[in-house]
Amino acid sequence: MLPMQDGHVARRRFLATLISAGGLFAAQRAFGSTFEIEPGLDFDSSSAPARTLARYPQKTDLILLTDRPPQLETPLRYFETDLTPNDAFFVRWHLAGIPTRVDVQSFRLEVGGRVNKPLSLSLADLRTKFEPVSMVALAQCAGNSRSLFEPRVPGGQWGNGAMGNARWTGVRLKDVLDAAGVQPGAIQVGLRGLDEPPQPKTPPFEKSLQIDHARDGEVMIAYEMNGQPLPMLNGFPIRLIVPGWFATYWVKALTKVTVLDQPLKTFWMDKAYRIPDNPQANEDPQHLAEQTVPINRMPVHSIFVKPDASEQLRAGQNYELAGVATDGGSGIRRVEVSKDGGQSWSQAELGPDLGRYSWRTWRASWKPAAKGTYRLMVRATTNDGEMQVTEQWNRSGYQRDVVEHQDVVVA
């Protein structure tokens, strides 16, 4: 059976709706009675609307960026725990033809290309013929925090909630490739999911990894997320896990792994998801970088989760500041917090260490002595000594790792 037959896609139903009685415009409904104000975000109300909450299947109320294809952001209060609940985990699809129906029995993962023995693996095969492995890893959208860049750039206007930390269970991609037998001359693997382009000329979403990366024993094919099946919108029934790398490589509803002896030529590697070729992914709006490379490992970053913008702060009272620090696999050594705009810093207390690919929660206590406006700041350092930058901009709003601040008023 061809893998594409397993996935019924939303596009077909959408087209049918469009054709029947102009359904697109007739079916509009008024949502937007609830809004979400996030810490650290300062939206200009004249240019961007307040953000609406939406509830999708198998998900709780999430911040609606776009509905078709869906992009849903996690409200930051879910980041107070070490693992992000599946129903609160952010959602990001590129193409409107997203899978909405998967036959668990007939679904197959096809492994082909430059291999000795092409494989067609059922979900039962994955669960029974390979050693199960488990890992906590941070999934983060390349464009997380994009709305904080100045000048603003086009793209999904994420706050800090396009990420989540989960325990993934599945099999090593290496074990699957070894079972197929990678032939000499292989240089990359191509990775595709069940999602379909909305138009014949739209490039299907496909990513590639270098063969050594794909066989490093850490890249996984996950069939469980926090001990449960993945929600459909997070890649049911299986998705690729590329620990430490941005989630653009974590192909959802993974259905095809192709071993290649030529670099994969695709819009999604050659034109999209590219960053200026320098360590900070930095460039000047007036002088864009000439050299770009595919986005890859996540840099170190840290954010505030508490206080949230609705909290009323009073002088002389104790408050807990809290947040998460993220990086690309070194692990977080230290988080520091400033309450005076960066003049002085004190070390925050780190939450449990769940492994080098996990994020790290942090907390610090604060008792503002007097009324006034305070600039809170947070910065993290990795075990390898990598630190955050103070300024950064790039045309696509990718891999933000700026030291963030949050202005609060103490009454």
Place this chain on the structure above:
Amino acid sequence: MRHWQTVCALIPLAIAATGLAGQSRAPDGSRPAAVASGKVERITLPNYSGEVPKGPNVQVYEKDCLLCHSARYVTTQPAFSRSTWEKEVKKMVDAYGATVPESDQSKIVDYLVAVRGVPESK
């Protein structure tokens, strides 16, 4: 919504069944019963399409753009200059394969500038 509630009710069953299978190794290759039961997982997407802001050439925008994505792809953007919107429209055609007649492209840019535009920066 009723359909979705049915799906919700089924999820815990699936979790209970497949969760157990994930914990244990089965060297003999035997299939866990739940996976072999022919279960179909499905969701029904809700409609959050939102309003299409009125503006010049809105019919062209609806015809050429909203086939592949919803209006929220524009309404959630900050205001941008005409040249930024020109690049976005060009990207949709050249990179994403949008079928937009040449004569429509500047009309769409007019619309985008009207609903999410700022004066050109120097």
